Amino acid sequence: GNSVTQMEGPVTLSEEAFLTINCTYTATGYPSLFWYVQYPGEGLQLLLKATKADDKGSNKGFEATYRKETTSFHLEKGSVQVSDSAVYFCALSDRTWNDMRFGAGTRLTVKP
Amino acid sequence: GAGVSQSPSNKVTEKGKDVELRCDPISGHTALYWYRQSLGQGLEFLIYFQGNSAPDKSGLPSDRFSAERTGGSVSTLTIQRTQQEDSAVYLCASSLVAGGPTGELFFGEGSRLTVL
Numbered sequence: 001g002n003s004v005t006q007m008e009g010p011v012t013l014s015e016e017a018f019l020t021i022n023c024t025y026t027a028t029g030y031p032s033l034f035w036y037v038q039y040p041g042e043g044l045q046l047l048l049k050a051t052k053a054d055d056k057g058s059n060k061g062f063e064a065t066y067r068k069e070t071t072s073f074h075l076e077k078g079s080v081q082v083s084d085s086a087v088y089f090c091a092l093s094d095r096t097w098n099d100m101r102f103g104a105g106t107r108l109t110v111k112p
Numbered sequence: 113g114a115g116v117s118q119s120p121s122n123k124v125t126e127k128g129k130d131v132e133l134r135c136d137p138i139s140g141h142t143a144l145y146w147y148r149q150s151l152g153q154g155l156e157f158l159i160y161f162q163g164n165s166a167p168d169k170s171g172l173p174s175d176r177f178s179a180e181r182t183g184g185s186v187s188t189l190t191i192q193r194t195q196q197e198d199s200a201v202y203l204c205a206s207s208l209v210a211g212g213p214t215g216e217l218f219f220g221e222g223s224r225l226t227v228l
Contacts, residue, residue: 034216043116043222044205044219046216046217099157100145100217102155102157104153104154105155
């Protein structure tokens with residue numbers, strides 16, 4: 001079945017450091033891919049998405065490129081801020097199955 | 113309100129008691145999902161409703177768990193004879209269309225269940 005695997009955390013970085021959180025997926029069809037973020041004390045919210053191969057999703061300085069050849073959707077940001085401290089979830093939605101599957105989440109802590 | 117509403121926000125119960133968790137999705141959203149988030153764990157899919165179709169119950173961990181969605185709107189997740197391992201945050205989400213090109217889920221803030 002469909003599944004998502006993302007790098008285990010926690011990840012601790014200093015402010016302005018470069019961030020990469022790895023995500024790979026397994027799917028039988030042509031899924032859409034997402035990154036959701038959960039800030040402390042808040043509900044999950046969509047950060048960015050990509051619906052087809054080679055698409056790049058971007059938001060708030062974060063980017064992820066849908067790589068079909070490597071079945072990956074790694075999240076990157078060039079310069080993290082303390083306010084980026086949160087748990088990040090990679091997710092997959094298969095158009096034929098009509099459901100959403102999430103990775104285990106990666107906790108990011110950014111220190112000043 | 114405009115978002116997904118869940119109640120109660122916190123529930124403490126004794127082992128063996130039944131609990132009900134409620135989710136009020138965004139108006140007009142046809143798809144509704146329940147997930148469980150245990151401490152230090154990711155999101156575990158529980159059940160999915162789409163319109164009037166039969167729900168996908170494939171994620172329910174045991175027959176103590178059940179859910180219903182009345183009138184295609186409000187949903188109730190029921191846990192019977194609660195166990196300590198049921199302690200978690202139960203998240204509800206809704207979406208305008210089920211999966212597909214948009215696929216964005218809108219989450220509630222969750223119901224934190226503690227079983228003593």
